[in-house]
Amino acid sequence: MDTSNMTQIFSEFLGTMILILLGDGVCAAVNLKKSKAEASGWIVIAFGWAMAVTIAVYVAGYMGPAHLNPAVTIAMAMTGSFEWSLVVPFVVAQVLGAIVGAVLVWLAYLPHWQATEDQGAILGTFATGPAIRNYPANMVTEVIGTFVLVLGLLSFSQHSFTDGLNPLVVGALILSIGLSLGGPTGYAINPARDFGPRLAHQLLPISTKGDSDWSYSWVPIVGPVIGAVVASGVYMMMV
Template identity: 65%
Template sequence: MTGQTLTLFSEFLGTMFLILLGNGVVAAVNLNKSKAEGAGWVAVTLGWGAAVTLGVYIAGFMGPAHLNPAVTLGFAITGDLAWGMVIPFILAQVAGAILGSVLVWLTYLAHYKETTDEDAILSTFATGAAIRDNTANVLSEAIGTFVLVFALLAFGQNVFTEGLNPLVVGVLILSIGLSLGGSTGYAINPARDLGPRIAHQILPLANKGDSKWEYAWVPIVAPMLGAVAAALLYLVIV
């Protein structure tokens, strides 16, 4: 592969693993007759922290391992990514997220057939607010993503032992999930929500119900706003 093709493939592959493992833990916890059924929020946040860590390790030797359009936008604003790569990165990330969700569905195929709760099924694909309030939901996602992007930029000012950085990023995701994720399920990543929501829309799921597209703009727009704020603050400080 050429350098640019390999970089885009890394975003696709890393995001695929991110969603497979991240939404995989949600499916394990929320679907009927899973051995992990009812394990709870701590299990979900631990699973997502591990998913991000492994996704970054998998993609990191081929590219920057953003795996998140909000991160891509933030790094473009700070000059760490060429603007011409933003849209290709985002398309690769969304495509990887769709495939990751399809693989979750195949992994838990028998359990989806045993689950009739439409909200539980949707939760294994996309995020949703615990209390639906557009202003509060946007603030929650924007604040969570601000923490994510600013911390990632700050990490770049530190020297880590080789190979340690993805572990630190995983701890960051775990911290955001435990501390800030209870309101909206902390998408903090437009591809993480959009790709799986598309998969939910098109897959032949029994009892899947509505994909709730009326909410989908929140985990797309709000993380982008948080990323812009984080990048601008970083530029002011640095």
């Protein structure tokens, strides 16, 4: 594998690590007891994730395409703008970056885990979960959210933005999805964003953490992939 490809793969690891550090970081700030941002609400989380994506894209974007999401990587390969041979290395780098990002959140909020007895709040800091557990409905929500994400990203490629503005536009897309479609499932819209931190939750020594809810974990993996595939098909019919 040439140096250029290795740089791009590393950029996916680094960018996804920053994404999860800041994204799960805002969840920790809102969810954990004795945090200065405790109970500050959904609007803070939605804005926090939007800014997390923006900063992560800025960090990774000068070294590679800054997908930071297996669903986006698959979509880009389907549309012919990305090499299929790099899909698996990108996905592995994204998942590893997500795990490391989640571990950094754990370290950043180290005293607060013991102070938090709500197991759902702790798991919600790391991974997504449904407001109403209904697997078919939860899957549809993730499909729709990821469809909007991927179609938006693909459509952005047809526009010319002022140099350096693109990450802010992507952040606005994430904010819109979070505010409008995030309520039912917490809008994973990214398999690595959910699986990596969920695995970290399973492994980290948090005495009050409870179960990692692996019975739900397939929804934020399968739903985003389906949404990305559908969005890619729609986009290819339009261009």
